[in-house]
Amino acid sequence: MLSINNLHANVADKPILKGLSLTINAGEIHAIMGPNGAGKSTLGYTLSGRPGYEVTDGEVWFTPNSVRPEPVEGPSFSTTSEDSKNSPSTSSGQAVDLLSLAPHERAAAGLFLGFQYPVEIPGVSNVQFLRECLNAQRKLRGEAPLSGGEFLKIARAQADAMGMDMEMLKRPVNVGFSGGEKKRNEMVQMGILDPKLAILDETDSGLDIDALRVVGEGINRIMRKPDKAVLLITHYQRLLDYVQPDFVHVLAGGRIVKSGGPELALELEREGYAEIAA
């Protein structure tokens, strides 16, 4: 699904990512944890093409139409990223050079970035915004646009599933939403846009316990499928109680310094980053 090789990226001429490599296969959920300033958000922004995040070296290949080769029986976690590299799940589909695409092309290819701080857009209703986005993506993929009715049906189902009422969906994007509502709205957007790969940047920050559960269930419902993958960027183990990762990586100093299974997250929580990132 996603293959990052030796990625270097600068923000305002300051190197932040310094040789990051990571492979994510279809059907997998990866969590990236790490101390403040390690480059976690930079990774999400760089992969989604935010202006000002300048790639200076490395490559990223995205294979949106890959499917996990065989169903996995029970949790069988590989502990090194070497294993996953040896089992490429590109059974179908063409790999695209992600970094050569504009942000909207990356979205149309199937990439979704869940924002740590979702942006407020006064004057633009959620439904108008999302219908335009979905149809813009469909157009780029050569698919027919959805009618208002078809779109509303999808939007209603996704909003219902996240416990968000339609009235809220008609309100301007994120304006006056609480922190938790914004994150729910990100999940509604993800459900409607139905991406292949979701990069979720601290989707758990600012959530109370109930909202955390709802958002966690949303991630599982929308993204835990053989033809999808998730990269969770988080500071805390608590989201991983709801969304079981297949792999956990520690990002420090702009590189992945350690990878492991879900137990690594617990270890981090116990020991702190200093010990492991050292």
Add this chain to the structure above:
Amino acid sequence: MSLPLPTRRDEAWRYADLDAVARLWPLAAPESITVPAGGSFSRAIVQDAGGVHQIEMHLGKGARAALHILNIGGDYGRIELNVTLNEGADFTLGAAQIGSDAQTLEIITNVTHAEPGATSRQVVRSVLGGHATGTYLGKVAVARGAQQTDSEQSVKAMLLDRTATANAKPELEIFADDVKCAHGCAIGELDPMSLFYLQSRGLTPPAAKTLLLQAFVASVFEGADEEEALQDAALQKLGELV
């Protein structure tokens, strides 16, 4: 005809020096609109051909008037409003001007609260790209004794290019001591983070800009008789800018 159109070289020209546009003369006499006591009036104006348009309005006691204006056409498009409010009258202006290339667009208002208890509310939004200049010069005058005047001016401009110019000058001239006169003014650029957010959801850069600009101007036409036509005309012009 060698006289240039008003430029940003000279501060005074920006607003009101009509000698600079003498080639547009002679002007027709200002249109005169009188709304009788207790009456109401509304109109939508799309200025799409340039020139100077002058309107004088007189609102009688308790009369209400609403003007919605889209100022988009011509090298030079100027709309001048002179409004006089009698006791308890209510005046609303919702205006957008959208300029590209070397257009000069101006909205000049002079609202006089001649008697007590009148209200006026002016909302003006400008979107300017290329080398366009957009100006709002709005004076609210409160006559001696026009107590309980309630007036509001909200002026915002969005610059799409560093070569575009926005001028905004709300003015107050108050000769009464029990009045509420609010004015606010802001000139800015599209927020890069908002643009990126929209693009990350699949909108092309022009579509993302258009959506943000549409939202920026849309509020001025809310409640207009021909709201949809105004919004459509604004959207079309915005599409030419991004």
